[in-house]
Amino acid sequence: MKKIHGKVMVERHHLEILRAVERQGSLTAAAEQLHLTQSALSHAIRKLEQQLGTSVWLREGRQLRLTQAGHQLLALANRLLPQFEHAEMQIHQIAQGQRGSLRVGMECHPCYQWLLKVVGPYLQQWPDVDVDVKQEFQFGGMGALFGHDIDLLVTPDPLHKPGVRFEPVFDYEQVLVVSEDHSLADEKWVEPHQLEKETLITYPVAVERLDIFTRFFLPAHTAPARHKTIETTDIMLQMVAAGRGVSALPRWLVDDYARNMPIRALKLGQQGMPKQIFLGFRERDEAVDYLNAFVKLARSIRWN
Known part of the structure; x- marks a missing residue:
């Protein structure tokens, strides 16, 4: 997460965390999938929330519930991450001489x-x-x-x-x-x-x-x-x-x-x-x- 000229920059890894938590159902499982510690994952989102000035999710017991801002970011993640991954696959195929x-x-x-x-x-x-x-x-x-x-x-x-x-x-x-x-x-x-x-x-x-x-x-x-x-x-x-x-x-x-x-x-x-x-x-x-x-x-x- 970066700030450029006072604007918050949401980075790809923030979107990957939100998608993983949504799919896995918990911070622990999401951290394992992303090969992060739970502490590192929580720290990244907490820092993003500080920059955004709003919460991404709320805790309800052991469950996490996305806020309106969180839903907005999750929609962004579901839209952009597949495009990133598809582009990376194509570039890899080009590099390997399989596409072009x-x-x-x-x-x-x-x-x-x-x-x-x-x-x-x-x-x-x-x-x-x-x-x-x-x-x-x-x-x-x-x-x-x-x-x-x-x-x-x-x-x-x-x-x-x-x-x-x-x-x-x-x-x-x-x-x-x-x-x-x-x-x-x-x-x-x-x-x-x-x-x-x-x-x-x-x-x-x-x-x-x-x-x-x-x-x-x-x-x-x-x-x-x-x-x-x-x-x-x-x-x-x-x-x-x-x-x-x-x-x-x-x-x-x-x-x-x-x-x-x-x-x-x-x-x-x-x-x-x-x-x-x-x-x-x-x-x-x-x-x-x-x-x-x-x-x-x-x-x-x-x-x-």
Whole structure:
């Protein structure tokens, strides 16, 4: 109990005493529950009464009867103490990595469908953790991680910097997508020079971050005739199916769309182009259980 600028401050332990006495029925039982001596308990309430200028309870034989002021404080205790206790439980769960909000940033545009396969079972396993996904095509993933705007970054192109750890969670192959009527549709693989007259359709990402350029065209010192950007996978593949261009996407995604669309997947070069999806997170968050659980689950998800 404190006094600030002449005002009495009722403290939490006063409310806990009043609630314990009400529930236990006596000072002795309340003191035992609160791990106090009966003398310490009585002293705390007596001091509060002095500051309040009124009694909290009255003795009637061996019984205690709350005064009007006591009833007012007990109502306060019954209202506030459960909120304190619930908040403390939540904070403890956060500290133990059992509760929180997992904010996921996407730098892998076609990976959204893959991510959905992870999020569903994850939400079932961690009912006290919320998941928020930021899918922006001009997303600055590393800045968002360092700025604590996100907790996990999904990317096929990790930028290794101190303080951030990247874990590979999914292997896949980047392939060229053409229409079934394309002149290359029956080829097993394509070489860069075969695409010099093509329109290449990609997501709106800087060329230096597109594998089709950095790992396929540039080493061969060539380029497609035209480069067009489209934000959505569905429209991109509709354009490819209509013979308006070619694209480069993960094989698992192309195979899924090919069930209902007239498109084909071809290897990029005879050896193909292997890729990985990485999950990046701050090293200081390595001990967060619900974050580690997401990474572990992501490793187990495969596209069928």
